[in-house]
Amino acid sequence: MAENVLTVAKRDGKGKGPARRLRSQGLIPAVVYGRMSEPSHISVDPGLLLKAIETPHKLNTLLTLKLDGGEKHVLFKEYEVDPVTRKLLHADFLEVKLDQPVRVTVPVVTTGKAAGVAEGGILSIAAHDIVVEALPAKIPVRIEVDVTELKIGRSIHVSELKAPEGCKFKFATDYVVAFVAVPEKEEVVVPVAAAPGAAPAEGAAAAPAGGAAPAAGAAAPAAGAAPAAAKGAKPAEKGGKK
Template identity: 35%
Template sequence: MSNATYELKAEARDRVGKGSSRELRRNGLIPAVIYGDKQAPISIALSTNEVTKRIHAGGFMTTVATIDVNGQKISVLPKDYQLDPVRDFTMHVDFLRVSADSRVTVEVPVHFINEDKSAIKTGGVLNIVRHEVELVCPANDIPEFLTADLTGLQLGDSIHISNIKLPKGVEPTIDRDFTIASIVAPVAAEGEASE
């Protein structure tokens, strides 16, 4: 479980729109909005450097943050961010307000372990069906990742969501036993197949 959290300082902004957003970006700030929890949305501006560091550090979309808006501390979960398609800098961020009893839907990555204790060691190939799994979980207890143990899997075997131990209070959004990955025979190279 990742209980790591971080704090960002923000300033409330009165003006919204393209012109205002461009001016913020020229001054090293990113326009953002905090919404949800049956309260009015708040338009804010955040430091471009701080947000970019958090995005590139990993786990940005699954870590609850505290945003200090002029002294008022608000717990949030990032829900979306937009990057400039050409220059790859952050253009906008959407945050969802969360409280201690909030449940959120998030995409959590799957990590595979013990590949050397499966048929992969003897030439099998791991065919990953889902790199991430969409989960509903408490906002203050989001798993950093799910662990899929491949120990003992042979060619043709699959690992399903039921094979992964989920933390208490966490459940997948899909209510069937879906496949996460399977071990398959390697595909022969085209040159070898024709000989």
Template identity: 35%
Template sequence: MAVTLSAKSRENLKKSATKHIRKEGLVPGVVYGREEASQPISINELELVKTVRDEGKNAIISLNVEGSKSFDVMLHDYQMDPIKNELTHVDFFVVNMSEELEATVPVQVVGEAKGAKEGGVLQQPVFELVVSAKPKDIPETIEIDVSALEIGDVLTVADLPKDANYRVVDDSDSTLATVTAPTVVEDTDTADAEGSAEPERVGEKKEEAAE
């Protein structure tokens, strides 16, 4: 079920008006889609942040734009102020609930690898996957169970359980997790001690025997 948020239309696009919007706790943004003309809006920052935090960045939002109409949208892009850590602009993409689209979904590791318990190192080279699905079927996360992985084992996209609601677009050979053998560090002190022994001089024993 889509989460409902309210937004306001923006007609004055000057910088002074944009600054005023931000002072009111609103974020300037835009709504657009294949069959929808781009429409400037503003939306409450706190409500949007809470929605994304609770529902995930791929949540379907029913966006009621004051003076316009309601749109089924997804948060497509956003910009942040790196100093103030505040949203400065958001893009909403109007979706067709009956058509598939591609979205990026976080990968979450669950379980403790058997090989890691034996001293191996669990590595996760991929943290996101691209899936194709209808908007309502896009998963919030994709879980990968690494419990059975032993040292040297590799888990790939092809090993993921097949889900009827979505399809992973990434290459089937892409590595999601692997357990590598622990790195063996040579004891340099022992090696130095062994290497520091004085070599036997040629002919030394023969001279001692002659005496």
């Protein structure tokens, strides 16, 4: 792993006032946290800091801070940026020993094309990072996960992965890293035809059969009664003269 050197300076003042004065000088406040020592308050050039971590390891880049003639090996721990300008406002470092392992988060990258994707499945990444324990100089850039043999409905757990040389995966549960999901089928609604003789739907008028049905409430003609005269027809003449 490449090691980048960064020159920093001690700072005495704390709080918003001294921090503003530092930023007006083009510097930002920072803190170095040690495992067995008190935190060191320093100032650093944000431009040089960002340039120092422009490596494949990014935030996991091993840095050497030069301070008052001495050196400290550190990793970038946390930072704060302005929500509007996105400029770096504050940085925290973690002091490390080159012969002692540290825990860091390393990004996951998939390789190959999953067999299930060719069958219509959807490849999903459930874990985008993995916690790794390694010596500071052995921290990997990425964790490669080969998904070539992954079929529909199958998954890869963290316990199935092989850690890079000099590293260990740290996990409490055997979580899923990647899986191929079954594609969701689109539901097709097929209209159901009414069976012959079936009652019409509620509120629908029944189709007339062989002529219009009598109006609701109309009385049926009595048996043997003569049919009603057609509209406009002349009444039948009475019987002959007596």
